[in-house]
Amino acid sequence: MSRFVSAAFCALFMMSFSLTDVNAATGKAVYDANCAACHKDGIMGAPKTGNKPAWAPRIAQGMTVLVDKSIKGYQGKKGMMPAKGGNTKLSNADVKLAVEYIVSLSK
Numbered sequence: 001m002s003r004f005v006s007a008a009f010c011a012l013f014m015m016s017f018s019l020t021d022v023n024a025a026t027g028k029a030v031y032d033a034n035c036a037a038c039h040k041d042g043i044m045g046a047p048k049t050g051n052k053p054a055w056a057p058r059i060a061q062g063m064t065v066l067v068d069k070s071i072k073g074y075q076g077k078k079g080m081m082p083a084k085g086g087n088t089k090l091s092n093a094d095v096k097l098a099v100e101y102i103v104s105l106s107k
């Protein structure tokens with residue numbers, strides 16, 4: 001039994017290394033839970049994830065600006081981006097991962 005347990009731990013340990021991009025997985029999880037409601041289909045004026053022309057001028061502002069505006073929220077010409085997508089429990093790092101995830105799909 002204990003041999004099985006240590007084998008299981010060993011397998012888990014190895015799996016955590018075989019995930020090539022752990023950050024991307026987390027960014028996707030944050031995005032799916034907190035950002036997709038608006039950004040997946042472009043609801044309420046949100047730039048749709050994967051819509052490259054809509055994202056190009058936004059991405060051009062640079063990651064620092066994008067992350068900062070996502071953390072604090074802002075009123076833009078198209079609509080209102082709520083601070084942290086409305087989930088203030090998210091850490092700034094979580095928001096950054098989600099922004100990186102959106103940008104990776106939209107450029």
Ligand code: HEC
Binds near residue numbers: 043047061067
């Ligand atoms: C309630 C709807 C809603 C949710 C939820 C939401 N957004 Fe947004 N987001 C918007 C809207 C609307 C805009 C566009 C505002 C404008 O530019 O007029 C926007 C814009 C953005 C931008 C572009 C900022 C810029 O400077 O152009 C980023 C990045 C972004 N959102 C990230 C996120 C992230 C990350 C999440 C999840 C943590 C999220 N959004 C959740 C509505 C939402």
